[in-house]
Amino acid sequence: MKILVAVKRVIDYNVQVRVKEDNSGVVTENIKMSTNPPDDNAVEEAVKIKESGKVKEVIAVTVGEEKAQETVRKALAVGVDRGIHVKSEGILEPLAVSKILQKIVEKEKPDLVFMGKQAIDDDCNQTGQMLAALLNWPQATFASKIVVKDKSLEVTREIDEGLETIEVNIPSVITCDLRLNEPRYASLPNIMKAKKKPLEQINVADLGVDTKPRIEQIKVEEPPKRKSGIKVANVAELVQKLKNEAKVI
Numbered sequence: 322m323k324i325l326v327a328v329k330r331v332i333d334y335n336v337q338v339r340v341k342e343d344n345s346g347v348v349t350e351n352i353k354m355s356t357n358p359p360d361d362n363a364v365e366e367a368v369k370i371k372e373s374g375k376v377k378e379v380i381a382v383t384v385g386e387e388k389a390q391e392t393v394r395k396a397l398a399v400g401v402d403r404g405i406h407v408k409s410e411g412i413l414e415p416l417a418v419s420k421i422l423q424k425i426v427e428k429e430k431p432d433l434v435f436m437g438k439q440a441i442d443d444d445c446n447q448t449g450q451m452l453a454a455l456l457n458w459p460q461a462t463f464a465s466k467i468v469v470k471d472k473s474l475e476v477t478r479e480i481d482e483g484l485e486t487i488e489v490n491i492p493s494v495i496t497c498d499l500r501l502n503e504p505r506y507a508s509l510p511n512i513m514k515a516k517k518k519p520l521e522q523i524n525v526a527d528l529g530v531d532t533k534p535r536i537e538q539i540k541v542e543e544p545p546k547r548k549s550g551i552k553v554a555n556v557a558e559l560v561q562k563l564k565n566e567a568k569v570i
């Protein structure tokens with residue numbers, strides 16, 4: 322079996338994101354970037370399954386500018402076998418990314434595609450679902466546990482009411498939740514070894530995919546500043562304020 326894992330380069334989750342002065346987007350210059358957190362979980366799970374002997378090869382793929390390949394190198398350093406970097410400049414919407422990934426799936430013919438449940442920069446939670454639809458493959462989203470069976474996967478999913486366990490046939494697309502596992506850190510020797518692992522670069526233009534944006538972003542604004550809280554003397558005062566000032570009870 323072969324697993325393809327999609328990894329996206331995003332602003333590091335510890336960075337305080339700032340909106341550009343002209344409200345055209347957020348500041349990304351000189352900002353720490355990292356792999357989208359749930360994509361690390363997707364990589365970890367694929368590598369664990371490979372270590373269990375059920376998978377022969379794990380491939381990481383990223384779509385983005387030159388520096389996006391850092392995410393693939395990081396995946397190679399924690400056990401992924403080889404990488405693919407689809408070079409593309411500018412904004413890519415989930416539909417464009419899923420069409421690009423579809424081309425990579427057609428080329429690589431993996432049995433499974435693992436992805437993050439959501440990218441923390443656009444919060445779209447769409448790419449995995451769109452890819453599954455384009456491939457006409459089953460999908461399991463928000464996976465917090467994966468059990469590999471003969472020709473299927475048993476996937477436990479986080480849903481509003483609790484946990485749901487479903488079985489999906491292979492091939493399928495799985496989007497991973499942060500609770501799925503604890504991603505390992507790359508050791509220095511493995512980071513060095515990863516530099517020698519194969520990383521193929523493909524120009525997005527060569528894939529023949531229409532990546533034109535379908536959405537026009539009008540403006541990006543900071544959320545309203547939160548007002549500071551107050552201390553109340555007792556429960557009676559709290560109830561009175563909730564009733565008469567906040568008007569929530």
Ligand code: AMP
Pocket residue numbers: 327328329330357359360382383384385413415418435436437438439440441443444445446447448449
């Ligand atoms: P989204 O639909 O944008 O919230 O992204 C969901 C998941 O799709 C991410 O966690 C990644 O696994 C994958 N993905 C989105 N954009 C890219 C990209 N440019 N390159 C590789 N994977 C991506």
